[in-house]
Amino acid sequence: MIETENRIAQLFERHDGSEKIMSLFLTAGYPDPQATVDLILGFEENGVDLVELGMPFSDPLADGPTIQYSSNVAIEQGITMKKILQIVEQVREKSQIPIILMGYINPVLRYGVEAFCEDACNVGVDGLIIPDIPIEESGILKKEADKHGLAIIYLVAPNTSDERMSKIDEQSEGFVYCVSVTGVTGAREGDEVAKSVQRFIDRVKKNVTRNPKMVGFGIKSHEDAQRIAADMDGFIVGSALIDTIRKHYPEEGWKDEVFAFVRRLKYGKQ
Amino acid sequence: MKYDLPTKEGYYGEFGGKFVPEILIPVLEELEEAFNDAWNDESFQREYRHLLNEYVGRPTKLTYANRLTDHYGKAKIYLKREDLCHTGAHKINNAIGQILLARRMGKDRIIAETGAGQHGVATATACAKFGVDCIVYMGAEDMERQRLNVERMRLLGTEVRPVTSGSQTLKDATNEAIRDWVTNVEDTFYIIGSVVGPHPYPKMVRNFHRVIGDETRKQLVEAEGRETPDYLLACVGGGSNAIGIFYPFIEDESVQMYGLEAAGLGAETDKTAATLSIGQPGVLHGSMSYLLHNSEGQIQLAHSISAGLDYPGIGPEHSYLHKTKRVNYKAITDDQAMEGVKLLSETEGIIPALETAHAIAYLDELMPKTSKDEIVVLNCSGRGDKDMGTISKNIEH
Ligand SMILES: Cc1ncc(COP(=O)(O)O)c(C=O)c1O
Numbered sequence: 052m053i054e055t056e057n058r059i060a061q062l063f064e065r066h067d068g069s070e071k072i073m074s075l076f077l078t079a080g081y082p083d084p085q086a087t088v089d090l091i092l093g094f095e096e097n098g099v100d101l102v103e104l105g106m107p108f109s110d111p112l113a114d115g116p117t118i119q120y121s122s123n124v125a126i127e128q129g130i131t132m133k134k135i136l137q138i139v140e141q142v143r144e145k146s147q148i149p150i151i152l153m154g155y156i157n158p159v160l161r162y163g164v165e166a167f168c169e170d171a172c173n174v175g176v177d178g179l180i181i182p183d184i185p186i187e188e189s190g191i192l193k194k195e196a197d198k199h200g201l202a203i204i205y206l207v208a209p210n211t212s213d214e215r216m217s218k219i220d221e222q223s224e225g226f227v228y229c230v231s232v233t234g235v236t237g238a239r240e241g242d243e244v245a246k247s248v249q250r251f252i253d254r255v256k257k258n259v260t261r262n263p264k265m266v267g268f269g270i271k272s273h274e275d276a277q278r279i280a281a282d283m284d285g286f287i288v289g290s291a292l293i294d295t296i297r298k299h300y301p302e303e304g305w306k307d308e309v310f311a312f313v314r315r316l317k318y319g320k321q
Numbered sequence: 322m323k324y325d326l327p328t329k330e331g332y333y334g335e336f337g338g339k340f341v342p343e344i345l346i347p348v349l350e351e352l353e354e355a356f357n358d359a360w361n362d363e364s365f366q367r368e369y370r371h372l373l374n375e376y377v378g379r380p381t382k383l384t385y386a387n388r389l390t391d392h393y394g395k396a397k398i399y400l401k402r403e404d405l406c407h408t409g410a411h412k413i414n415n416a417i418g419q420i421l422l423a424r425r426m427g428k429d430r431i432i433a434e435t436g437a438g439q440h441g442v443a444t445a446t447a448c449a450k451f452g453v454d455c456i457v458y459m460g461a462e463d464m465e466r467q468r469l470n471v472e473r474m475r476l477l478g479t480e481v482r483p484v485t486s487g488s489q490t491l492k493d494a495t496n497e498a499i500r501d502w503v504t505n506v507e508d509t510f511y512i513i514g515s516v517v518g519p520h521p522y523p524k525m526v527r528n529f530h531r532v533i534g535d536e537t538r539k540q541l542v543e544a545e546g547r548e549t550p551d552y553l554l555a556c557v558g559g560g561s562n563a564i565g566i567f568y569p570f571i572e573d574e575s576v577q578m579y580g581l582e583a584a585g586l587g588a589e590t591d592k593t594a595a596t597l598s599i600g601q602p603g604v605l606h607g608s609m610s611y612l613l614h615n616s617e618g619q620i621q622l623a624h625s626i627s628a629g630l631d632y633p634g635i636g637p638e639h640s641y642l643h644k645t646k647r648v649n650y651k652a653i654t655d656d657q658a659m660e661g662v663k664l665l666s667e668t669e670g671i672i673p674a675l676e677t678a679h680a681i682a683y684l685d686e687l688m689p690k691t692s693k694d695e696i697v698v699l700n701c702s703g704r705g706d707k708d709m710g711t712i713s714k715n716i717e718h
Binding site: 108109110111112113115119126131132156158160161162182183184185207208209211212215219230233234235 | 603616
């Protein structure tokens with residue numbers, strides 16, 4: 052491993068706040084492994100600052116229909132942990148965009164936590180988001196992740212107490228993932244997110260003071276993002292991206308449509 | 322040997338815990354506090370006991386199975402008659418306990434998952450009794466297999482939501498119930514149907530079923546002048562009926578316990594639900610336990626002739642009791658279970674549930690090793706009416 056400071060930390064250090072940091076979630080192996088590599092490389096040229104690469108799981112109980120679908124497609128096409136790590140390796144030949152692996156703990160346990168952290172570090176992964184590992188269960192992962200320089204990013208939710216938010220802020224590295232609404236992942240109708248979110252954002256501002264703050268869940272457009280992330284360092288989009296891929300794949304020029312969507316997300320209508 | 326698990330963090334050795342999204346942590350903390358408070362509150366206990374007696378029909382009988390005993394000519398066999406509970410299985414003990422807790426917490430929307438439909442029916446029944454809204458998630462394939470129970474739930478005023486994701490069976494129904502729960506955390510209470518899920522569910526469901534073992538202890542004194550049997554047998558899906566009868570005897574080292582899981586077509590085939598026999602530890606539905614999963618950690622589909630045992634996981638406390646060898650877990654095939662159905666029907670005039678039949682089938686193996694002065698208690702977890710369709714398709718007369 053090259054001894055660089057973690058790419059996520061560098062990203063937030065460089066960030067001057069003039070525009071919001073944009074992180075995109077996509078499922079590794081959807082629509083296929085090579086496409087995942089191409090998409091990530093294209094993202095970087097189209098304003099994406101950070102990539103959350105989903106490790107598909109057969110039973111994604113915090114995910115809505117969109118990510119259930121992309122996970123199923125990837126699994127049916129034979130995605131494996133090894134192949135996910137190869138995707139990162141291929142991206143790293145050309146790009147230094149920060150990459151976080153996101154997924155449920157069981158495939159990681161089965162691979163072996165120690166081997167997983169070591170291999171992830173070697174291919175150039177920067178961090179981990181494991182939604183079914185709350186801080187109470189962090190012991191299972193922390194030692195190995197620390198040893199290999201992988202940031203563990205924890206989540207806070209609208210029903211997380213003030214006290215717990217600051218505890219999570221203390222344990223999280225890289226940033227804190229602020230889940231804007233209760234429920235599963237998935238793009239929300241209309242203004243559903245914006246309406247309920249302000250009180251939560253205010254509490255996050257007060258209690259998460261150590262880490263950068265990224266807000267996600269339900270964001271589907273530039274306008275959503277600007278409103279919801281006004282007081283945050285940036286925002287995360289997942290299901291709306293996958294819905295867009297699903298709409299255009301495999302027609303001719305589908306990637307250009309996806310990149311156009313990504314530019315609109317970041318910069319608005321131009 | 323003192324037994325006081327789970328730990329404060331919800332662990333049974335290395336098994337258990339709370340592997341859930343952040344949104345559920347405050348809810349589980351609230352639930353744990355409410356449960357501990359209720360469990361130690363005499364008025365809650367009084368109301369729970371009253372309903373068990375007057376509505377469920379407890380205590381259930383401990384029936385001496387004389388013809389079954391004669392069939393083997395060895396130890397005396399008793400049946401703990403959970404099949405006589407209202408709705409036909411032990412599941413109602415837990416449904417009643419949890420609905421009382423839900424009301425105490427001011428939650429007026431109930432959700433549940435169901436496989437065979439027994440837990441769904443028990444929950445629908447408890448909700449009807451209390452006039453509370455109830456939604457049951459059920460795999461579309463299970464709805465097909467267990468039509469009668471779907472009709473029962475609907476008649477009881479429950480909305481049965483078909484689950485078409487994944488394998489369309491119990492594990493997917495559980496995923497969908499959890500998705501509903503994280504979306505509606507404020508007003509919704511999730512009544513889990515077995516000793517699975519994140520802490521405090523495995524402990525709570527165990528406590529609501531321990532009445533099975535507690536009664537057995539008293540009834541054995543009356544029947545035999547002794548408090549403990551030599552052998553306890555129960556079938557294991559998630560493991561609620563088994564832990565209900567085992568738990569009050571765990572510290573009695575002389576009691577040998579057998580948990581019978583479903584081998585399906587055979588534990589060595591890929592059509593099986595023999596989680597402890599062939600599974601590996603992992604995390605599913607919020608706790609660390611043995612699981613059926615492939616080398617990539619993807620959950621495998623279980624198979625059993627009995628929908629109630631057709632689950633790729635098992636409660637974390639059973640994983641612990643397996644690992645420490647306090648309980649012996651054995652796997653019983655579909656064919657053996659069918660033989661068990663016939664045996665109990667013909668010798669005792671009791672048609673058991675296909676789940677229960679797995680425990681009965683193990684008698685063939687166990688009984689020759691017993692002696693006449695010993696006592697076997699088998700937990701007759703449910704009656705077989707719900708399974709008549711499957712039974713008549715598979716039985717050889
Ligand atoms: C009669 C009966 N016994 C046993 C089970 C299995 O569940 P558990 O292992 O939680 O007792 C079921 C589940 O539906 C059942 O209906």
